[in-house]
Amino acid sequence: MAIGNAHLLVQPVPPYLFYHDMKEFLFMEEKNRAGNVDELWEPDEPATAELKIKRSLFIGHLGLCKNNENVRAFLEQAEAKYRNATHNCWAYCLSNGTEHCSDDGEPSGTAGKPILHAIKQSGMVNLMIVVTRYYGGVKLGVRGLIDAYGQAAGEVISKTIRVLRVRSKQLKIHLPYNTTGDIIRLLEIYGTPDAPAWEYGAEAEVCAEIKLSAAPQAAAALQELQAKSLIFSWDWVEQ
Numbered sequence: 107m108a109i110g111n112a113h114l115l116v117q118p119v120p121p122y123l124f125y126h127d128m129k130e131f132l133f134m135e136e137k138n139r140a141g142n143v144d145e146l147w148e149p150d151e152p153a154t155a156e157l158k159i160k161r162s163l164f165i166g167h168l169g170l171c172k173n174n175e176n177v178r179a180f181l182e183q184a185e186a187k188y189r190n191a192t193h194n195c196w197a198y199c200l201s202n203g204t205e206h207c208s209d210d211g212e213p214s215g216t217a218g219k220p221i222l223h224a225i226k227q228s229g230m231v232n233l234m235i236v237v238t239r240y241y242g243g244v245k246l247g248v249r250g251l252i253d254a255y256g257q258a259a260g261e262v263i264s265k266t267i268r269v270l271r272v273r274s275k276q277l278k279i280h281l282p283y284n285t286t287g288d289i290i291r292l293l294e295i296y297g298t299p300d301a302p303a304w305e306y307g308a309e310a311e312v313c314a315e316i317k318l319s320a321a322p323q324a325a326a327a328l329q330e331l332q333a334k335s336l337i338f339s340w341d342w343v344e345q
Contacts, residue, residue, distance in 0.1 A: 144273045144298075144317040146201050147230045153265035159254045161242025166262030171198055171234040184236040192241040195255060197222035198234035201273070212239075216251035224259035230268055235259050272298045273318040276343040279328070281310050285336045292331075296324040309338060 153168040165188070169180045177198050185194050195217035197207035207218030221235050237258045246254055281289055293302055293314050302314035316324045321342075328340045 143319050146232070146271055146273065147228075147268045148232045148271055149230055150267040150269045153262050155258070155262040155265050157254070157258050157261055158242075159257075160244040160246060160250070162244065162246065162254070163240040163242065164254060164258040165238040165240075166258040167236045167238070168262045168266055169234055170232060171200070172232045173200065174204075177234055180234050181236060184238065188238045191238045193217065193239040194236055195221060195239070196234060196236040197225055197259075199225050199231050201231045212251055212255075213248055216248055217255045220252050220256035221259040224256055224263060227260075228263045228268070230263075235262060237262075272315075274298050274300075274315040275318055275321050276313060277316050277324070277328075277340065278311065278313050278343050279337055279340040281312070281337040283310055285331070286310055288331065288336060292324065292327055296320040296327070313343065 149168060149170050152170070153166075155166045157164045157166075167180075167184050169176075171177045171180050177200075181194075181196060184196075188194060193210045193212055195208060195210045195212060197205070197218050199205045199222070205222060207222040209215070209217040209219075217237065221237055225233060225235060237255055279289060289312060293312075293316075296316050298315040298317055300315045302312050305311045328337065331337045332340065
């Protein structure tokens with residue numbers, strides 16, 4: 107699975123050509139109006155923010171993390187940089203639904219959960235926030251800790267830029283020149299707004315990104331076109 111480039115999604119009105127009947131067409135139109143399940147928001151770049159609350163220093167670090175390996179690397183980097191800190195509390199959310207948080211020695215539920223809540227409030231996924239605390243000698247209490255960690259997470263989130271991305275799979279099609287119009291229409295329906303890459307030789311070839319949720323429908327349409335000898339071959343590209 108790939109994530110397409112950042113963009114604002116503009117969906118074309120699909121023609122009836124690749125739908126079996128009007129009922130399916132109207133169903134897909136209603137689905138499109140309800141929202142695109144392939145869209146997700148991610149942070150565009152890392153961010154850092156500092157807060158001082160009752161003499162304690164809170165440093166929020168935000169990073170793009172798309173898998174567990176990214177999460178481990180980001181946490182290890184923060185812990186190494188601030189190894190003398192009193193606490194390095196954290197939370198993360200991935201696009202596959204995985205989420206975790208840690209209080210790192212603070213009272214249970216006072217650090218990791220407020221950070222995770224701030225992430226969810228942002229509407230973004232594939233990010234991790236580590237909030238480092240240097241204790242300043244004044245106890246904040248349970249309510250004070252919850253507010254402080256939530257505020258630190260919210261502050262670092264405000265420092266980054268949200269970008270819209272699309273879950274997709276890459277496709278390659280070999281076809282004769284006289285059916286390029288059919289493929290262009292198919293890509294308008296099932297593809298992402300990223301421009302397809304065309305190559306021209308003895309036959310035409312195109313690489314394009316297909317929205318992940320539309321992959322089964324695109325595959326069915328391509329199999330039908332190949333059965334009618336309207337394309338030579340097609341396949342998913344491993345990434």
